Every structure is written in structure tokens, then in C-alpha cells.
Amino acid sequence: MVAFAGLAPVLGGRPRAATAAAAAASKGSAGAWGVTARPASAGRATAIPTRRSAAAHWTAVATPPAPSSTSTGNGVGVAAAAAAAAQASTLEDDAWLRTGSRQSKIVCTIGPKTSDVESIAALAAAGMNVARLNMSHGTHEWHAGVIANVRTVNARGGVNIGLLLDTKGPEVRSGDLKAPIEVERGQAFTWTVRRDLTDLPPFTTDVSYDDFVKDVHVGDTLLVDGGMCSFLVTSVDGPDVLTECIDGGTLTSRRHLNVRGKSASLPAITDKDWEDIRFGMEQGVDFYALSFVKHENDVAELKAHMLDAGVQALVLSKIESADAVGRLPQILAASDGAMVARGDLGAEIPVEDVPLVQDEIVRLNRLLRKPTIVATHMLESMISYPTPTRAEVTDITEAVKQGADATMLSGETANGAYPLRALGVMNTVAEADAVRDAGDGRVDLAFAASTLATRLDATALVVFTRVGNYARLVSSTRPRCPIIALCPDAALMRRMSLLWGVSAFVIDFSDDPEVTISRAMDLLRRRGLAASKDTLVICSDMLVDGGGDADAVNTLQVRRMQ
Ligand SMILES: Nc1ncnc2c1ncn2[C@@H]1O[C@H](COP(=O)(O)OP(=O)(O)O)[C@@H](O)[C@H]1O
Ligand SMILES: C=C(OP(=O)(O)O)C(=O)O
Incomplete structure (x- = not known):
């Protein structure tokens, strides 16, 4: 024998x-x-009988089917959190238990609705693993306040919330508006890079990037927030791009602008990004999500910079451009992990290709043993409604089943009406998959x-x-x-x-x-x-x-x- x-x-x-x-x-x-x-045959209760053994249990089974991130430090964090919780948790038992049996992680974008210390504590108790700071919004002072609040919550014990700084990148955004503008199909609308923004005529807004006027051409389609509204470029006149609305909607402040099929001709890391990265280094954030990576050299540049500064944070490439999709293996190999940034990605490549690219990124990263975050629109309807659509629930389940290390909430937790409920749904859905896996x-x-x-x-x-x-x-x-x-x-x-x-x-x-x-x-x-x-x-x-x-x-x- x-x-x-x-x-x-x-x-x-x-x-x-x-x-x-x-x-x-x-x-x-x-x-x-x-x-x-x-x-x-276990239900949740039998999987994790007591808080003390819950921590140990979770450590024992936390590694996903394909090893993901221990070498980059994530796994160590998980173990540390579990060990810390086993020793002394100030969280309610059931909060720990609820997050304890889920293996995939949850990234929550912190915004005006969730920036105070008690909101962050509530998110942590409800299952947030990483807090995301979106540098497209807010001042350094505001973000420093959030970082301090996350640290306060970590210091209370029982959780180990990582901090992710998401760079603005060479994205193009509309400007701040005093009030939302309703736009209907056929409406003429002007996008301007004028310096003087006082007394702009109606149906006009500024654009954050001067060369916008050089990058767009007559006949291009301009997408707002990945297609929530869209406009046909009819002429370019000095600092103004004149368009006609194809699909109407409500334009609010600082919306994403994409020209269908084109990337902005800006470097991947802009001057503002370098300032934000310096801020992140001073603050000691754990992850940088690098927006609009086009080439592996963009990642190498940031990593070399961090090495020089003696910073050990991890660089995650946001895959959100056609250029990045064309160089996926090289970019993923150069990065510590990736984010499938489906919002901008879906504006740059045909929307039906987004799930295929998501699948490929998760697959390649699992082979490389690096983590992937699947992001954007995961529970979009819960920005306004208390329950998710069935399609959203399926989307989360599919991402978890694919083997994504984390799923992300954006507007749902940043400025939605139901941040905690949205997190609760994501937690339960991701956990249900873990329980099913555990059952098998x-x-x-x-x-x-x-x-x-x-x-x-x-x-x-x-x-x-x-x-x-x-x-x-x-x-x-x-x-x-x-x-x-x-x-x-x-x-x-x-x-x-x-x-x-x-x-x-x-x-x-x-x-x-x-x-x-x-x-x-x-x-x-x-x-x-x-x-x-x-x-x-x-x-x-x-x-x-x-x-x-x-x-x-x-x-x-x-x-x-x-
Ligand atoms: N730091 C912040 N300050 C103010 N508003 C924010 C902040 N972070 C996020 N938001 C709001 O939450 C929305 C959703 O967050 P996110 O998906 O990260 O932003 P976006 O899609 O604009 O990149 C943003 O569009 C913005 O309205
Ligand atoms: C995550 C994304 O990036 P951001 O929210 O920074 O635009 C996205 O485009 O899907």
C-alpha cells in the first residue's frame, strides 16, 4: 500500500x-x-463555528484556486488581518463572520457619502477590504482626511483595510457645472477649452484637456460616461467643439468624455498624476491604480520611481484603453496586478468585447499569480435604488467565479443613496459563491x-x-x-x-x-x-x-x- x-x-x-x-x-x-x-454540506454557520476558529479557518482556506497574491503581499495582509482578529476584535462577531467566509475581496470607492470615520468603520464592518481614493475628484486635504479615517478604523482592530490611490490619468472630463443640464436628441451642444469660463452660453461646458480640440474630428462620436449620452461632432471652431446630441440625458459635473475608438494623446502619467503619486507616497498608500496605461513602460516608469524613493506599494494597471488591450501580456507582466476598468474600456473598444477582455485579464493574471480587480457598474442601479438588478447580481457572481481577486464599488459607495446596502449585496453575492465553492x-x-x-x-x-x-x-x-x-x-x-x-x-x-x-x-x-x-x-x-x-x-x- x-x-x-x-x-x-x-x-x-x-x-x-x-x-x-x-x-x-x-x-x-x-x-x-x-x-x-x-x-x-455546510451552511455558513457550520463553516465558521466560532469567531476564534473563524479567523483560523479563513486563513486556512483564503487562498483562491490559482495562487494570486501572496508574493505581492496581499496574502500576508489577509493572514495578518485574520490573526489580528483572532486576538482582539472590536467588531461585532457577526460582522467578522460575514466577511470571514468570503474569499474574493471588495474595493469601495470613498466619496462624499462615506468619507467620515464612522461611515468608513461601517463599510469595514460590512466587508470593505480596500478603500479607493479616486484622484479625479477631491483635494489632497480631503483625501488625507479619508486616509486618516481609514487608519483610525484599522487601529481599532479587527480589520485591515488597504488604501488604493487611483490616478486621474490622461482622462478627459467635462467641467464643473452649477446645475445639471438636461440634453435632448438633436440639441446643439458646445464643448470648449476656452480659458475664460465666465458667462458660458447655455448648452456649453468646458473640457479638462486643451488638446481635445486637436484630437477630435468632424464625424467623431463623443461619449459621456461611456455612452450615457452621446454627441456627433459637427465642427471644430478654434477652442470650441460643436456637436449635436445623438442620445440625450442629464449632464452633471466632471463627467468622463471619450471619443469612440480613440485615446487622448496625453502621456499615461500626467503632471497632476505625479503630484498625486507624491502625495500618496507621503501618505504611505498601499496600492496605485494607474489609469489609462498604454504600454508596459508606463508601469516600469512608476515602479522605478517608487524603487528610487524606497516605496514598496504595488502598482495595478487599469486596463481601459484599446492600446492597453493590444499589449495585455506585456502590461500585466510589468504590473503587480490589474483593474478591469470597464467604464472607459467600454467606450474605447466595442462594448461586446468588454466581457471577453475581462475574462482574458483575469485568466492571464491568475497564470501570473497577480490580483485582478473587476470594476465599474457592478451595482450601478443601487446608486439610486435599494435593490440590485438580477443582471448586476449575476455580474458579480461571474466575476467571482472567473477568479477575480476583487470586485469594486464606485459611485455606489462614493455618492450613492445606499452605500452600505450596496456593499451588503456585493458581500452576500460574493460570499454565496464562496459558500457554493466550499460546498464543492x-x-x-x-x-x-x-x-x-x-x-x-x-x-x-x-x-x-x-x-x-x-x-x-x-x-x-x-x-x-x-x-x-x-x-x-x-x-x-x-x-x-x-x-x-x-x-x-x-x-x-x-x-x-x-x-x-x-x-x-x-x-x-x-x-x-x-x-x-x-x-x-x-x-x-x-x-x-x-x-x-x-x-x-x-x-x-x-x-x-x-
Ligand atoms: N473624492 C470625491 N469627491 C467628490 N466626489 C467623488 C469623490 N470620489 C467619487 N466621487 C463621486 O462619485 C462618483 C463615482 O465615483 P467613481 O466611479 O470613482 O468616479 P468616476 O466615474 O467619476 O471616475 C464620481 O463621479 C463623483 O461624482
Ligand atoms: C474604474 C474606472 O476608472 P475611473 O472610475 O477612474 O474613471 C473605469 O473607467 O471603469
């Missing part, structure tokens, strides 16, 4: 001495394949069994199953050798007749695992399914002590037929 250290050779009985440590660890929540670590924890074991069986050229993969689930999971991994499913009753055996690759048989499950295995081998021999010296891969999850989840042990063994 080839036994696996740390995996209990248990079928129906107590763990043997060799596996006692693993079983003990599973009770304490870490390490072993006990169901306490990744519960097979044996999938990993099934895959491992399947891989082993193939590599070892096993004669059969034997799975002991009481209700058929384990056989179904093993079957879904499509091993190359036959799957022999052994169960205690004939009705279940029949139900398994539909499962790919499975031959099901009934045997008596003994309290002694060795007896059960020996019965299984007899059956295989009798049926001509295996002969003496053949290799078998055996997996099971049997209850020990006849107890609940806490007494279940998953095992994976390689044995030779006697």
Missing part, C-alpha cells in the same frame, strides 16, 4: 494514529481535508484522485459514496480508468447508472475501514475488475465517531490489490 502522509486511511472508523494530527488540525480548523476545513470542496479531492489514477495508470478509481455525491464529483472529472462506486443500497446504485464512467455496486460499509476496503477488493476480484497487485486509487469521505460534519474525514489513498 502507498499511503499518503497526512490523509487519513479511514472508512467508517476512527482516524488511525498516522492521521491523528491531521484530524486534530481539522478540528482546530486548519490544514486537513476534514469537512470542518472545507465543509461538504471535494471537487479538488476528486480532481486529485482522477489525476493520480491517470498518472499511476491505476486499474480503477474506487469511490465510497453514501448518497452518490462523491461518485458524481469523481465522474465529472472524467478520469481515464473505470470508476467503481460502492454504496450501501441498491436504489442509490441504480441512480448512479446515469453517471459517466461509473460502475456502481452495493457493499456493506463496516465500522472498520480496513474491513470495508477488504470487502471492496473482494468484489473487484470476484467481478474480474481488478487482480492481485493492480493499483487502485481509493477516495471516500466517511463519518467517524458517527458524528456530524466535525467528525468526517476525506481520504485519498493509493493501494495495491492483495
Whole structure:
């Protein structure tokens, strides 16, 4: 028999001495394949029985399927947060528990609705992992206040909120308005780079970038906030770009302007960005999200600057331009992580390509073991309404399932009507995916069994199953050798007749695992399914002590037929 250290050779009985440590660890929540670590049928409560063990449990299972960020420091932060919480948490138990079982992280943009210390504490308690400062808005003084408030909340204990400074970048924005302007289809509208903005005529607003007038041409489509309103350029006259409204809407202050299919001819890091980065370095923020990265050299420039200054913060590239999409592998390789900035991205590339690019960024970054934030419009309707659309919920679930390390809230938490509710929805939806994954924890074991069986050229993969689930999971991994499913009753055996690759048989499950295995081998021999010296891969999850989840042990063994 080839036994696996740390995996209990248990079928129906107590763990043997060799596996006692693993079983003990599973009770304490870490390490072993006990169901306490990744519960097979667990609801939230059984996954995390107490606050103390919740912290340890979370540390044990926090690593996503593809290693993401430990090398860049994120994982260390997670562990530190968990350890800190295990020692002393000033948060309510249920707040810790609610954030404790979610594996993907949540970035919240801090804005006028959420900048005071108690709002930040409430966001932290509701599951915020990273606070985002958008340098397109607010003064350094305002952002310094937010940073101080985040630090106050961190210092209270129990949470570990990271600080992300998002540069304005070479984005083009409309100017400040005294009041929103309603624009209807067909309305003539002027965008100006005039210096003197006093007494602008109606249906006119300024634009933040002087060369705007050089970059746009007659026939271009001007998108406001990625297409919430759009305008056709009809002429360019000195400092004024004259347009006609195609899709109407309400224009508010400092809106995004994109010319469909074109990037502004500004450098990726503008003078304002350098000032903001200096501010961030003084303040010691943890992450920089670099807007409108076009080339890996943009990232290298910032990283070299930080190296010179002895700053260890991480640089995340915001993928939001057609240029960046064209150089994804190089840009991601140069960065510490990425943000899928779907707002501007959807204005620069066809909107139907955005999900494909998102998928590719998450996939590449998982291969590179670097984190990805999926951002923008995740719960957009909750800026105004107390419940999300079903499509928004699906969007979050899809991002989490893809393996995004984090999902982000923008206007929802910055200036929406329901910041905490929006975060609550994102938390619950992302957590639901984690719980579902946790419920399928044996999938990993099934895959491992399947891989082993193939590599070892096993004669059969034997799975002991009481209700058929384990056989179904093993079957879904499509091993190359036959799957022999052994169960205690004939009705279940029949139900398994539909499962790919499975031959099901009934045997008596003994309290002694060795007896059960020996019965299984007899059956295989009798049926001509295996002969003496053949290799078998055996997996099971049997209850020990006849107890609940806490007494279940998953095992994976390689044995030779006697
Ligand atoms: N620091 C801030 N000061 C004032 N308003 C802010 C701030 N941060 C965000 N907001 C508001 O919240 C909205 C949504 O935030 P975000 O998505 O980060 O901005 P944008 O889409 O404008 O880049 C912004 O458009 C702005 O109205
Ligand atoms: C996240 C984005 O960037 P910002 O909010 O800074 O425009 C985006 O465009 O999706």
C-alpha cells in the first residue's frame, strides 16, 4: 500500500494514529481535508463555528484556486488581518463572520457619502477590504482626511483595510457645472477649452484637456460616461467643439468624455498624476491604480520611481484603453496586478468585447499569480435604488467565479443613496459563491484522485459514496480508468447508472475501514475488475465517531490489490 502522509486511511472508523494530527488540525480548523476545513454540506454557520476558529479557518482556506497574491503581499495582509482578529476584535462577531467566509475581496470607492470615520468603520464592518481614493475628484486635504479615517478604523482592530490611490490619468472630463443640464436628441451642444469660463452660453461646458480640440474630428462620436449620452461632432471652431446630441440625458459635473475608438494623446502619467503619486507616497498608500496605461513602460516608469524613493506599494494597471488591450501580456507582466476598468474600456473598444477582455485579464493574471480587480457598474442601479438588478447580481457572481481577486464599488459607495446596502449585496453575492465553492470542496479531492489514477495508470478509481455525491464529483472529472462506486443500497446504485464512467455496486460499509476496503477488493476480484497487485486509487469521505460534519474525514489513498 502507498499511503499518503497526512490523509487519513479511514472508512467508517476512527482516524488511525498516522492521521491523528491531521484530524486534530481539522478540528482546530486548519490544514486537513476534514469537512470542518472545507465543509461538504455546510451552511455558513457550520463553516465558521466560532469567531476564534473563524479567523483560523479563513486563513486556512483564503487562498483562491490559482495562487494570486501572496508574493505581492496581499496574502500576508489577509493572514495578518485574520490573526489580528483572532486576538482582539472590536467588531461585532457577526460582522467578522460575514466577511470571514468570503474569499474574493471588495474595493469601495470613498466619496462624499462615506468619507467620515464612522461611515468608513461601517463599510469595514460590512466587508470593505480596500478603500479607493479616486484622484479625479477631491483635494489632497480631503483625501488625507479619508486616509486618516481609514487608519483610525484599522487601529481599532479587527480589520485591515488597504488604501488604493487611483490616478486621474490622461482622462478627459467635462467641467464643473452649477446645475445639471438636461440634453435632448438633436440639441446643439458646445464643448470648449476656452480659458475664460465666465458667462458660458447655455448648452456649453468646458473640457479638462486643451488638446481635445486637436484630437477630435468632424464625424467623431463623443461619449459621456461611456455612452450615457452621446454627441456627433459637427465642427471644430478654434477652442470650441460643436456637436449635436445623438442620445440625450442629464449632464452633471466632471463627467468622463471619450471619443469612440480613440485615446487622448496625453502621456499615461500626467503632471497632476505625479503630484498625486507624491502625495500618496507621503501618505504611505498601499496600492496605485494607474489609469489609462498604454504600454508596459508606463508601469516600469512608476515602479522605478517608487524603487528610487524606497516605496514598496504595488502598482495595478487599469486596463481601459484599446492600446492597453493590444499589449495585455506585456502590461500585466510589468504590473503587480490589474483593474478591469470597464467604464472607459467600454467606450474605447466595442462594448461586446468588454466581457471577453475581462475574462482574458483575469485568466492571464491568475497564470501570473497577480490580483485582478473587476470594476465599474457592478451595482450601478443601487446608486439610486435599494435593490440590485438580477443582471448586476449575476455580474458579480461571474466575476467571482472567473477568479477575480476583487470586485469594486464606485459611485455606489462614493455618492450613492445606499452605500452600505450596496456593499451588503456585493458581500452576500460574493460570499454565496464562496459558500457554493466550499460546498464543492471535494471537487479538488476528486480532481486529485482522477489525476493520480491517470498518472499511476491505476486499474480503477474506487469511490465510497453514501448518497452518490462523491461518485458524481469523481465522474465529472472524467478520469481515464473505470470508476467503481460502492454504496450501501441498491436504489442509490441504480441512480448512479446515469453517471459517466461509473460502475456502481452495493457493499456493506463496516465500522472498520480496513474491513470495508477488504470487502471492496473482494468484489473487484470476484467481478474480474481488478487482480492481485493492480493499483487502485481509493477516495471516500466517511463519518467517524458517527458524528456530524466535525467528525468526517476525506481520504485519498493509493493501494495495491492483495
Ligand atoms: N473624492 C470625491 N469627491 C467628490 N466626489 C467623488 C469623490 N470620489 C467619487 N466621487 C463621486 O462619485 C462618483 C463615482 O465615483 P467613481 O466611479 O470613482 O468616479 P468616476 O466615474 O467619476 O471616475 C464620481 O463621479 C463623483 O461624482
Ligand atoms: C474604474 C474606472 O476608472 P475611473 O472610475 O477612474 O474613471 C473605469 O473607467 O471603469
